[in-house]
Amino acid sequence: MASKYIVLYIAISVSFSTFLGSKNSSQHNQSRKAHRNGIKKPKTFRYPSLKGTDPKFKRNHKHALHGTAKALKEFKAGLRETA
Numbered sequence: 001m002a003s004k005y006i007v008l009y010i011a012i013s014v015s016f017s018t019f020l021g022s023k024n025s026s027q028h029n030q031s032r033k034a035h036r037n038g039i040k041k042p043k044t045f046r047y048p049s050l051k052g053t054d055p056k057f058k059r060n061h062k063h064a065l066h067g068t069a070k071a072l073k074e075f076k077a078g079l080r081e082t083a
């Protein structure tokens with residue numbers, strides 16, 4: 001009678017031991033799902049954001065843009081030979 005319980009216990013412990021680990025991942029069907037709507041390139045913007053850049057650079061950049069605009073304005077008005 002005791003051997004019957006031991007065999008039952010071993011059978012149960014073996015079946016539970018297969019569930020101890022967890023499944024990490026599976027790539028099955030992921031490529032198909034991704035291609036159904038097409039894999040798109042990330043959108044690129046003409047002028048990237050200056051957020052998070054060096055403050056010293058941003059200050060200088062602001063003044064440089066102002067000077068360039070001023071020079072173009074003078075060039076169009078005929079007050080300057082080169083832009």
